[in-house]
Amino acid sequence: MASLKTYTITVNSKQYTVSVTPDTPLLWVLRDHVGLTGTKYGCGNGDCGACIVIIDDSPQFSCLLPIEQILTKKITTIEGLSNQQIHPIQQAWIDEQVSQCGYCQPGQIMMAASLFLKTPNPSDEEVINAMSKVLCRCGTYPRVEKAIKKLTNNNLLKND
């Protein structure tokens, strides 16, 4: 018999205590219990990437991660990407006017952010591998590409 358990997780450097069943994915903990709705639900299967968050330093589909697996981890969501000022990736997204409906953009941006955490100059192949995990029905891909190229060429994220 499943039962509710109390957990404390750290999201964007802030602690939250929630009462959920152990199998509850991080996505729904964030959205329905913590109240951070920037991370989106798209498929529930890890197919669309709308739910991508950064866990420690790597991108993860939050729809596939039961809360029990991330209790000691550092979780960053779109809301935590920019603390005081807008993050260079978000600025590049604005400069290239990437967003259309905007629903997938938190996933796109978090994926790009995790890519630049690994390397300030990702290769074309690295960019393609990473960004192909995030679906966009509006077809903003050409502008996602431009925004990432701009960040790469200008070394905007070198010391980040």
Place this chain on the structure above:
Amino acid sequence: MIKITRRHFLKYTLQGSTAFILGVNLSQNKSVYASQNESANNFSPSIWLKLDQDNICTIIVPETEMGQGVYTGIATLVAEELDLDWKQVNVVRADSSEIYGYQLTGGSTSIRNAWLKFREAGAIARKIFVLAAAKKWNVKPEKCYTQSGAVYLSGGSRNISYAELISDANQIEIPENVELKDPKDFKLIGKDNPRLDDHEKVTGQAVFGIDVQLPNLIIATTVHAPVFGSTINKIQPLNNSDFPGLIKIINLKTLVAVVANDFWTAHKVAKSLKIDWDIPSNLSDDMKISHALQQALKTEGELAQEHGEKLVHKDNKSVSAEYSVPFQAHATMEPMNCTVYIHDGICEIWAPTQSPSNAKSTAKLYFHTKYSKMWKKLKSIFSDSISEDIIVHTTYVGGGFGRRLKQDFVAEAVQIALHFDVPLKLIWSREEDIQHDRYRPIALSKLEASLDENGFPVSFQHHIVSPSLRDSLSPGYINQKRKIDSTAIEGALRLPYEINYHKLSYSHISNKIPLGYWRSVGASINAYLIESFIDELAHHANKDPYKYRATLLQFNPRLLNTLNTVKDISNWKQNSNSYYGIACHSSYGSHVSLVAEITSENGIMTLNHVYCAIDCGMTLNPDIIKAQMESSIIFGLSSLFHEINIKDGRVVQSNFHDYPIIRYDQSPNITCHVIENTQEPGGVGEAGVPPTLPAITNAIFAATGNRIRKLPIKSSLFSTK
């Protein structure tokens, strides 16, 4: 309906004296130059802008922002005429109050409808500020001009911000006519003003329907009858203690609603439920539908259009071909959802909808049935004010593409929320969203042409067969008197080409698969097959497909201009390693030509580049027009590879693994050229979709010799990046 006459208007503004609120006569679309004798009573109620003490102008937009940039577009129209700087502009979405009129965002109509209406709103406000300043300074209004949200006295000796003029402006009567700017004086229209919604969208702050949060919110999800037309026989009982957080399971005859503390719990229960369905007999499937289409194609069909004279000589070459397209789902990234809170005798709704007006009338069907007695009594006491007992707040929409014109998700959310006195958010799972969409119809067409001695068509006959979208939405639409679905012949009714004889006929087949509007509707089908068939004719005539079209478009200068432009920017056939396909189509008041450029190696093709030229008349925001073309091309390309299949009366596909929309690594380079002219603006949200598929399939023919007459094709024929 609440009428705001001029008297009401003045009273209204005096009450809220900290802000200048403007209502003007707009809904009748009367000329701004109309005579001044018109009675004030003719003013229709509308409230479109508010200027506050910080000199920020909030523009109230009665259209849904679903990515097409309509908030930015409509704000530009007001800001242009009111001479605001872009940083002084703010936007809010109009709620469902009847003063805003009927609200439906679809058919690429927003900017075409708003073009004069919102410029008028800005121009009238500007004139009032000029009159107020002139009065204050005791000068003639002609001595004043405006810029950057302020009125200036000629010569530069004085200026005053609009904000400082608010109380004076509220004393000025609304002028009955104003002049709009000469386009040559535009400062914002025609410029790439950045989107007003982008900051919210990149920081995760934008509130989509699925993001609505309210105190004590509970979450519902639904299990629709998998087989269309089924009803619930029995829901097997669950052990509720297995699901802490489960609140209620509700039988709604054709669907089950599961209500819980969070979506995860509701979703888990929904997946665990054992439901016995009463399933109708004679279930539909692809084979049966295909057979019905084929049978109907053998009939004469209903004549939709016939013009010109059929002058076919016996030595004319005749060409014919059959084309078919599958059902398609919208697959918006944000699944269907709706939040409803019934409190204090009102039904308050937050919905990602393309039509708050239709959402409201849908909600009324359920809300007023339940509360009809109370509602009638309240109405008798409070009269008009209670007419707004259903309020729809339209949120940002995570992709529309026509799906959210149908308010089924609103109907369900209201029915479920009627069981509770706390707010309830209904969220469909992705599986429910794919399996219970309103699909783009499947269709089969036969095209026949006779070619003259030069290879040009002298006759063009087209027979379309499909289930009727409009009959699916409004059963009985197809009847003894009306046998043609206007949406099924969209894009085929008038050919852009100069051809002596044109005949179009239509046959509908009956089918229970729910249908709906899908980005560019009938044109998404008909442009594909007409432009493919024209390519076939050019091939039979042994002529270059660009030149062939150009010859036939001699009397269609705007579309021809886009064709010539795209030929130039694509360096048509200049690269000997590449294969080129071209297509053109006019829809929604705009004209678009595309070239697809493909390379092929070891039997695997690469779609390198798609070039686009659009003439949508006067341009409001060229960068957003380009974005919409990129979007349309990728949306169109996606439909080359995916389809919805029917088996045992239900949809086969269920998520993105089997309904795979285009990914980053499949997306081609896109170059778009926006042609400037002074014609009225056309729509841009859809017009790029129709020519996309044929440009690509014509390039596939150039590369492989295979004419793609049946969609979809395998995505493995193409390489990824």
